[in-house]
Amino acid sequence: MNRRDFVGLTGLGATALLLPGLPGFGAQRVDPSRLLEPGADTILKKRLADAALNAAKSAGASYADVRIGRSLNQYVFTREKQVQNIVSTESYGVGIRVLVNGCWGFASTSVVTEASLAATARLAADIAKADRLVMKEPVQLAPQQGYGEVSWRTPIQQSAFEVPVKQKADLLLAANAAALDAGASYINSALFQVNEQKYFASTDGSYIDQDVHRLWPTFNATAVDTKTGKFRSREALSAPVGLGYEYLTPSANEQVYGPQGTDTVGYKLRYDILADAALAGKQAKAKLGMRSVTPGKYDLVLDPGHLGLTIHESVGHPTELDRVLGYEANFAGTSFATLEWKAKNLPYGSPQVNIVADKLQPGAVGTVGYDDEGVKTKEWDIIRAGKLVDYQKIRDQAHIVGQKASDGCCYAQSWEDVQFQRMANISLRPGPAKMSPDEMISKVDKGIYIAGAGSFSIDQQRFNFQFGGQLFFAIEKGKITEPLEDVAYQANTQEFWGACQGSCDQSDYRLFGTFFDGKGQPAQVSSVSHGSATTRFNAVNVINTARKV
Amino acid sequence: MAILSQDEAQALLQKVLTYSTADECAVSLNGRTTGNIRYARNSVSTAGAQDTISLAVESRFGKRAGIATCNEFDEATLRRCVQRAEEIAHLAPESPEYVPLLGPQTYLSPPSAVTTLLTPATRAQAAADSMTLCAAKNLASAGFLDGGVRFQALRNSKGLAAYQQSTNTDFSVTVRTADGRGSGYAIADVTDPAKLNTKVLTQRAADKAIGSVNAKAIEPGKYTVILEPAALMAGDDLSLLGGLLGGLDARSADEGRSFMTKKGGGNRKGEKLFDERVNIYSDPLNAEVPGNAFDNEGLPTQRLSWVEKGIVKNLYYSRFWAEKNKVAPTAYPSGFVMSGGTQSTAELIKGTAKGILVTRLWYIREVDPQTLLYTGLTRDGTFYIENGAIKFPIKNMRFNESPIIMLNNVEAIGRPVRLAGCLVPPLKIRDFTFTSLSDAI
Numbered sequence: 001m002n003r004r005d006f007v008g009l010t011g012l013g014a015t016a017l018l019l020p021g022l023p024g025f026g027a028q029r030v031d032p033s034r035l036l037e038p039g040a041d042t043i044l045k046k047r048l049a050d051a052a053l054n055a056a057k058s059a060g061a062s063y064a065d066v067r068i069g070r071s072l073n074q075y076v077f078t079r080e081k082q083v084q085n086i087v088s089t090e091s092y093g094v095g096i097r098v099l100v101n102g103c104w105g106f107a108s109t110s111v112v113t114e115a116s117l118a119a120t121a122r123l124a125a126d127i128a129k130a131d132r133l134v135m136k137e138p139v140q141l142a143p144q145q146g147y148g149e150v151s152w153r154t155p156i157q158q159s160a161f162e163v164p165v166k167q168k169a170d171l172l173l174a175a176n177a178a179a180l181d182a183g184a185s186y187i188n189s190a191l192f193q194v195n196e197q198k199y200f201a202s203t204d205g206s207y208i209d210q211d212v213h214r215l216w217p218t219f220n221a222t223a224v225d226t227k228t229g230k231f232r233s234r235e236a237l238s239a240p241v242g243l244g245y246e247y248l249t250p251s252a253n254e255q256v257y258g259p260q261g262t263d264t265v266g267y268k269l270r271y272d273i274l275a276d277a278a279l280a281g282k283q284a285k286a287k288l289g290m291r292s293v294t295p296g297k298y299d300l301v302l303d304p305g306h307l308g309l310t311i312h313e314s315v316g317h318p319t320e321l322d323r324v325l326g327y328e329a330n331f332a333g334t335s336f337a338t339l340e341w342k343a344k345n346l347p348y349g350s351p352q353v354n355i356v357a358d359k360l361q362p363g364a365v366g367t368v369g370y371d372d373e374g375v376k377t378k379e380w381d382i383i384r385a386g387k388l389v390d391y392q393k394i395r396d397q398a399h400i401v402g403q404k405a406s407d408g409c410c411y412a413q414s415w416e417d418v419q420f421q422r423m424a425n426i427s428l429r430p431g432p433a434k435m436s437p438d439e440m441i442s443k444v445d446k447g448i449y450i451a452g453a454g455s456f457s458i459d460q461q462r463f464n465f466q467f468g469g470q471l472f473f474a475i476e477k478g479k480i481t482e483p484l485e486d487v488a489y490q491a492n493t494q495e496f497w498g499a500c501q502g503s504c505d506q507s508d509y510r511l512f513g514t515f516f517d518g519k520g521q522p523a524q525v526s527s528v529s530h531g532s533a534t535t536r537f538n539a540v541n542v543i544n545t546a547r548k549v
Numbered sequence: 550m551a552i553l554s555q556d557e558a559q560a561l562l563q564k565v566l567t568y569s570t571a572d573e574c575a576v577s578l579n580g581r582t583t584g585n586i587r588y589a590r591n592s593v594s595t596a597g598a599q600d601t602i603s604l605a606v607e608s609r610f611g612k613r614a615g616i617a618t619c620n621e622f623d624e625a626t627l628r629r630c631v632q633r634a635e636e637i638a639h640l641a642p643e644s645p646e647y648v649p650l651l652g653p654q655t656y657l658s659p660p661s662a663v664t665t666l667l668t669p670a671t672r673a674q675a676a677a678d679s680m681t682l683c684a685a686k687n688l689a690s691a692g693f694l695d696g697g698v699r700f701q702a703l704r705n706s707k708g709l710a711a712y713q714q715s716t717n718t719d720f721s722v723t724v725r726t727a728d729g730r731g732s733g734y735a736i737a738d739v740t741d742p743a744k745l746n747t748k749v750l751t752q753r754a755a756d757k758a759i760g761s762v763n764a765k766a767i768e769p770g771k772y773t774v775i776l777e778p779a780a781l782m783a784g785d786d787l788s789l790l791g792g793l794l795g796g797l798d799a800r801s802a803d804e805g806r807s808f809m810t811k812k813g814g815g816n817r818k819g820e821k822l823f824d825e826r827v828n829i830y831s832d833p834l835n836a837e838v839p840g841n842a843f844d845n846e847g848l849p850t851q852r853l854s855w856v857e858k859g860i861v862k863n864l865y866y867s868r869f870w871a872e873k874n875k876v877a878p879t880a881y882p883s884g885f886v887m888s889g890g891t892q893s894t895a896e897l898i899k900g901t902a903k904g905i906l907v908t909r910l911w912y913i914r915e916v917d918p919q920t921l922l923y924t925g926l927t928r929d930g931t932f933y934i935e936n937g938a939i940k941f942p943i944k945n946m947r948f949n950e951s952p953i954i955m956l957n958n959v960e961a962i963g964r965p966v967r968l969a970g971c972l973v974p975p976l977k978i979r980d981f982t983f984t985s986l987s988d989a990i
Contacts, residue, residue: 083642092620093601106597110620127584127596130669134677136592136684169642186804224805229812231805231919327589329691329732330723331785333911333928336988338729418597457912457947459926464947464987466924468916488916488924490947490985521587521693523785543984547920549808549953 040068040112042149042199042209048117049201052096055118057203059125061098063141065202065373066121068094068112069415072195074161078172079188080180086165095415096121100128102138106418142398142406144374146205152369154213155362156244160193163245171248172219175277179221182281185231189219189277192240192515194527198372206374214365214527215247216240216515217273223284232287232485234280234470237264237305237452238271240513240527242367247271256508258303259437261480262473264451266305266510269363283471290485293472295544299447299501300489300537301440306469307428308512308530309453314493315348315355316426316530318462319382320409321391325400327421332519333460336493337388339401348388349497352431355383357392357424359408364425364529365513372419375408382426386497394421413524420520427511427531431503437534440504447475448487448542453512455488466490468545486546501536508533551580551600555712558702561604561622566706568631571608571638573650575705577845578604583697586672591680591690596669599697608634612647615640646869651847652707659839662714663741667696671742679722679751688755692722696742701841709847715839717970718742719784723929724754725990726762731942732990733757734909734929736779738967740839757908757930764942766986767933773904773960774981775897775934780910780927781976784969787913789923791969793952794829794885796921797855799864799874808921808953809864816864823859823956830854831882837967841883848880855885859956889962889974897963897977899937904977906932906939910948921951926987945990946983955981 040048049066056064071091077084093110094117105128109120160168172189179187194214201207222233241247250272258264263283265275302310317323318335326334337348359377361367370376373395381389391401394410412419441449452470459465472484491499513529553561562576580602587595605618608631615637619630667675672694683690696718703711721736735754739745781790802809802816811817832852833840843849846868854862863879871878898906908930916922926947932939955978963975 082645084646086637086641087616090618103593104595106595108597108599108601110601110603123598127598127669130673131586131593131596133673134586134588134593134680136680137590165640186806222806226805226814227812229805229810231810233806233918325590326689326691326725327594329589329689329725330693330721330734333989334725334729416599416601418595420595455914455916455924457914457924457926459945459947459987459989460911460928461987461989463989464926464945464985466916466947466949466985486917492988521785522585522695541985543949545916545922545949547917547922547951547954549920549951 045199046201046207048112048114049199049207051114052094052117052121053201053203055121056096056098056125059122060100061125063099063203064121065097065200066094067372067412067415068199070197071414072161074193076165076168076172076191078169078176080176080186081173083169086169091414093415094120095412095417096124097418098124098128099139099141100125101132103128103131103135104139105131108416139396140399142395142404144204144395144406147208148205149207151209153211154242154367156213157246158244159213160215160245161195171273175219175273178274178278179219179281182278183223183285184221184281185224187219187221192216200370200372200374202374204374208370208374210369212368213244214240214242214515215244217248217271219277219280221277221280221284223288225288230288232284234284234287235452236280237266237276238273239305239511239529240365240515241363241511242365243269243363248273250275256510258451259441259449259480262449262451262471264471266303268510286483287485290483292486292546293484293542293544295542297539298542299444300540301437301444301447301449301475301534302537303451303534304510304532305452305512306450307532307535309456310467311426311428311530311532312528313456313458314462314465314496315383316423318493319388319391320421320423321393321397321401322421324391325397328519331521336461336463342388345387347386347498348383348494349386350500351385352500352502353383353386353497354429355426356429357382357407357426359424361425361427361529361531363511365515365527366425366529371408371410372412373406373410375406375410377408380407392421392424411526413526417522417524422519422526423517423528425529428503428535430506430509430533433505435504437504437508440534440536441475441480442478444475444536445477448484449473449475449480463492464490465493486544487542488545489540489542491540496537496540499537499539501538503535504533506533551582551602552698552700553578553580553702558700558712559704559710562702562704565604565606565627565631566704568628569608569706571610571635573609573706575607575650575703576604578602578702581697581699583695584667584669584672585693585695586676587693588676588680589691591684593676596672604630606630606634608638610638612643613638613641614644648868648872650705650707651709653709654711654843654847654849656711656842656849657833657851659833659842660836662698662716665742666698666716667718667742675745675747678748682748682751683724683755686755687727688758689725689727690722690751692720694720694747703843703847705847711843711847713842716740718745720745720747720750722751722754724751724758726758730990731758731762732929733761734779736968738784738969760932761930761942764944766944769946769983769985771980771982773901773977773979775894775901775904775906776976776978777894777908778966778968778973778975780907782969782971782973789910789913789952789955790887790973792913792915792923793921794855797861797864799866800870802864808919818861818864821860822953823856824959825859826959826962827856827859827956828888829856829885831885833882835886838884838886838970838972844880848878850880850882853882884970886972887965887974889965892961892963894963894975897961897975898934898939900961901934901937901977904934905943906934916949921953922949923951924949945987947985947987948982949984950982
């Protein structure tokens with residue numbers, strides 16, 4: 001499978017939230033059985049870490065941290081009736097970050113010996129010393145207590161790595177068959193399984209051992225009309241999750257039926273890939289004959305599998321403090337939500353908008369116990385009743401906004417890369433009153449219901465955005481009337497959230513997520529989830545995306 | 550350790566092959582030594598170095614294949630790695646898309662790698678040159694410098710042997726005015742760090758930042774645009790030209806799920822899809838953008854025309870799809886060259902009665918794969934042109950446009966420059982579609 005096949009399969013070209021490449025997927029492949037072997041024990045890791053920390057201190061570091069990482073990933077790829085590839089990767093090595101004379105230095109190595117780690121620590125210190133030339137603002141670290149020797153593990157019921165590869169391939173092939181039987185011409189499917197074994201130690205006195213698990217089953221079903229040359233696709237409505245293989249055990253309690261007339265099903269913490277694939281095959285074929293949307297203003301009713309992406313782009317990123325301060329100006333951009341903007345107490349959205357950052361959320365792919373600079377993770381409010389109340393911060397930023405502690409938002413995609421600020425799970429709280437999607441739609445006179453994430457784009461300060469979706473349905477006088485195509489909506493972040501009329505209740509709440517939130521230079525990816533219930537936004541500008549070439 | 554010589558690499562691979570009992574076995578080594586410095590707010594933010602090497606072993610028994618890797622190189626580990634690859638191969642299903650390993654190949658010799666590389670000190674100095682300039686003018690710089698050396702070596706039981714080193718240095722900088730009302734950008738990549746002048750590039754970005762203050766809003770609609778190379782090709786994100794070229798895949802076209810699909814079946818290879826002045830090719834021997842001599846399977850790259858006088862001359866054929874269609878397979882190139890004229894961007898501006906200069910596009914995403922419709926926004930320096938001169942800065946805008954339509958609306962093609970490992974000219978395009986305004990600066 002080449003890179004373009006991979007991008008096409010995962011919809012990365014359309015659904016990655018800034019794809020900077022495919023780090024972590026092509027490097028070192030290893031046989032599946034090895035993925036079950038235990039890594040080095042914590043006694044050995046502590047000894048190695050201490051060798052690095054001592055070398056760093058001897059080289060002049062006022063602070064240092066060491067991350068001994070082992071990433072075990074397995075990807076099963078299939079298309080139609082065949083297994084395309086089974087890829088097992090292992091990556092093992094150490095990243096060392098040091099603070100010397102107020103400057104950061106970082107170096108990594110795949111040679112995991114005490115001597116190599118000491119040498120790598122000295123190299124990191126040399127880099128920090130060289131950069132004294134270009135330091136204007138010495139780093140100020142928020143104080144952090146040492147936790148001693150602690151551990152954390154994703155609370156999974158069954159590791160996906162313990163499931164035989166054949167069983168996983170057979171499940172994907174069965175999903176493919178379901179989609180093909182239902183009308184798809186082609187289908188690609190994949191199961192991504194991630195296990196990050198992270199050992200962190202710092203001169204603060206923390207020795208943190210974490211075992212993180214993530215899973216993502218996905219597919220892309222395509223229907224082709226050879227006569228007209230038209231083709232249409234529908235992607236899986238699954239979410240990447242911080243769960244074990246139990247996510248693939250269907251449960252009626254974890255299904256949420258979409259509004260009447262849409263034939264859509266959403267999933268909470270259990271996913272029925274066979275049922276979703278069958279619906280996808282049917283819906284991809286149906287897309288070949290849908291009515292093209294008439295552009296104009298519509299009230300939008302957005303399902304959580306769609307809205308999560310909008311939350312990510314228009315709230316998650318602009319409230320990252322490193323963007324606000326200008327650290328991402330050369331690549332991922334800055335933010336309209338500057339410190340001055342916030343000081344004016346301007347509304348971010350309507351009073352119905354309450355958004356929370358949460359690194360502890362069950363089932364979310366961004367959930368961990370500690371971040372990559374030794375900070376215990378937590379939950380905190382970002383937007384309360386439509387007003388921005390806080391940002392997302394790391395240790396060397398807290399003082400800039402007059403705070404004394406990090407929010408635990410510092411992560412690296414692997415031991416090879418330096419840690420920096422990444423997004424927490426950012427979610428819209430559900431409405432307090434009981435309301436189903438059907439009840440919400442019953443009050444819409446002229447609108448569109450959108451399910452699933454599609455094309456997306458937002459400017460570098462997070463004002464202007466455009467989003468597509470997987471499935472679109474016209475709403476007229478309180479009822480779903482017909483499916484639509486060529487739909488995208490454009491809005492300004494503040495106007496859009498200002499037009500929020502409220503959400504359905506907790507019973508409709510679901511997660512959207514990604515493994516591939518991109519940012520930074522060198523670019524790194526990160527995993528993050530976004531929860532919400534079905535939510536209504538009034539009078540949003542909808543464009544028609546049909547073209548002739 | 551991360552960079553092995555050709556002799557060292559092949560000796561190691563040859564030793565690994567002797568441990569194999571498979572019908573076919575392919576082994577490869579990949580290594581890199583790189584370093585970087587990142588700065589913002591006129592101060593360094595992060596800096597680092599990476600040093601990695603890994604071995605991959607693919608073992609095949611009939612149509613069954615297994616892959617294992619390791620990153621330690623003692624004999625016991627190497628033997629275990631081969632053994633594990635063979636165990637997986639025995640367990641794997643037969644692949645209906647099996648093609649045998651390649652035998653010995655003959656490769657071109659792209660211009661050799663530069664041996665002088667950036668060091669922590671020279672990276673810091675290059676960044677200092679950029680930051681000092683901005684600090685003196687009360688401007689804020691944010692930049693990134695990254696570079697190093699990589700190698701890849703292949704060997705298999707059919708007698709194939711390949712080795713190549715490459716070097717690269719990438720630099721980009723965004724300069725913003727202190728009040729946040731202006732922003733400018735410049736980018737360059739070189740194979741030889743000596744050719745990089747961060748001061749000159751930063752000055753260019755600074756000029757754009759200062760010039761973009763007080764941007765006016767104009768109505769979205771269809772405009773003549775001059776797209777600078779950075780607006781056409783990007784290394785870190787999707788890009789208009791990169792997306793188009795990445796879509797020239799024969800299999801997806803033949804299967805009916807590509808913009809290259811022909812109505813009624815088959816693909817559109819040989820059709821004139823673009824303006825006849827559009828010529829795009831790849832050439833591993835190009836002195837300015839030397840390319841990979843081989844792909845990951847060891848298939849040799851060669852000079853290949855993709856678009857000639859607006860006609861799609863070649864599509865990418867994997868070895869399986871080539872065999873099925875009885876055509877030659879295609880080694881996917883590492884870079885492209887879009888031929889151009891002799892005019893610089895400044896000269897293109899002089900010849901423009903009314904139009905928009907676009908420095909950079911941002912967050913480009915595919916809206917419709919059928920028509921290759923993309924959306925995205927201008928960024929870091931957008932200016933209105935009138936009577937051959939830049940008249941005033943304008944607010945950024947969102948576009949919805951297909952590169953297929955764009956390359957049919959070519960007014961002029963400028964002189965190509967190196968960017969993201971490619972040679973890309975500035976393009977003057979008529980009727981480029983902007984659909985909304987953005988307040989972003």
